[in-house]
Amino acid sequence: MADPSWTEGVPNETAAWGSLEADFQYSLFTVIYSVVFMLGLIENALALYLLSCRVKHTSHSYVFMINLALVDTLFVCVLPFKIHYHLKQNNWIFGDVACRVTGTLYYINIYLSIAFFTCICVDRYIAVLHPFRYIRIRAFHYVLVVAVLWAVALSVTVPLILGGPLHNSGARNTTACFENFATSSWTYRMAPYNILALVFGFVIPFSIILISYPLIAKRISQIKRSIRKRKALSTICIILVICTLCFLPYHLTHLLHFLMRIQVIQNEALTSLIYKMRRVTLALVSLNCCLNPLLYYFTSSSKRCYLNCKLRFRSKRVYTICDQKFEECSYVYKLQQRHGNKKQRGGINGSA
Known part of the structure; x- marks a missing residue:
């Protein structure tokens, strides 16, 4: 789910690649992360409260939503460190442990979010197309799936925690966090991580979403009750929008970035463009923390939850x-x- 190669860049990544500059990244990351921190913290904290205080849940998929809100909340809590890091032009001053924790939560957020989206997709697919089988599924099964996903995510991030993510940039005498890996590391040590993360962390889950949701939408379109129809279709649209806006550009540009780092792409103008595109997509992927609460609203009857809590x-x-x-x-x-x-x-x- 996460790997040490999926890292952010600095104005000059390595001497072998010449001058790969993107000075706009400092203000871009600062602005985007600041917005995500303020909105994401409020929205996800409120989502956790509302999802937890409900007396009766209409679907067991709320287990996935609670964990999705939890992983988003953990991520936005470490954003102030990243904001300071980019304000100081990618100079990390908080020590090695804070760097490892911040970087680990960054990738856990990306891949656990995609995993929980996929679980919600499968849940909706079974509920709509196989309702009799769906009623036999218990909440324990959802809790077990969530526990397995967290265990896999934490075990895969062990290389991030035990490795050496800090790297001195040299000329500017700054300390980078989770960047500036050598070309040899990309070619040998990091290549398996990149391939596995791309295939199992995004391609397969996103394919499940693309295949399942049209089938669900077709079945829902046959339902006469307009309220449920609009609610279900809104859920489908929100997940597709979040994946298309946040995760798809990130993984496409990372694929190009990976090909560039293993020297499959060597054109100087193209490598410079890929580098700049990667800066933008790294900022966009964090916006999922602000968009996910829309999913909680449409799928978990937040209005009813709000009224239940208010009546107390x-x-x-x-x-x-x-x-x-x-x-x-x-x-x-x-x-x-x-x-x-x-x-x-x-x-x-x-x-x-």
């Missing part, structure tokens, strides 16, 4: 429909009820 803080006075909309109706009803009780008592006394 209201008074215990009970209102009927008449009390809320027709106060006089409630008052007249109570008078009639009292009058009827008096007549009933009078009848009983008279017969006695």
Whole structure:
């Protein structure tokens, strides 16, 4: 899911590649990460609260959504370190441990997000096309899948944690974090990581999404109830938009970047363009933390969750429909009820 080769760059990555400059990256990363930090922290913290306080969940897929919000929250919490890093023109001053943790969470966020998207896709596919099989699935199965995904993500990031991500840039006397790997590392040590991460971390999951959702949309279009139809189709559109906007450009440019680093692409103008495109896509991929809460809203009935949580803080006075909309109706009803009780008592006394 994550690998030590998927790294950000600096104005001069290595001497072998000459001068690969992208001075705009400092302001780009600073602005994008600042927006993602402010919006993502608020949105995902609120999503965690709403998803956790629900009394009754309509689907077991909320387990995936809670973990998706959790991994987004962990990522945005370390963004202030990256903002400072880019403000200082890619100079890391927070030490080796902080560098490893920040870089690890960066890649965990990317690949666990894609994995949870795929799980939500499979969940919707089974629910819509195989409903009888879906009702036999229990929440325990979802928890087990989530535990396996977290275990795989953490085990794959062991090379990131135990390796040596810090690298001195040399000429500028700055300390880079998770960048400036030598060409020999890309060719031998990092090549298997890149291939496996590209295939199993994105190509296969994204293919499942592209194949499953048209089938789901076709089945949903046959449902007469318009409310459920719009809600399900909105869920499909949101996931496709997030994957297309954030993850697809990132992995396409990384593929080109990988080919450039193993010297398959050697054209100087093309390598410079690829380098600059990579800076942009590295910033765009972090926007998924701000877009994912839209998915929680459409798929987990956040309105109902909001009302359930809000009612907990209201008074215990009970209102009927008449009390809320027709106060006089409630008052007249109570008078009639009292009058009827008096007549009933009078009848009983008279017969006695």
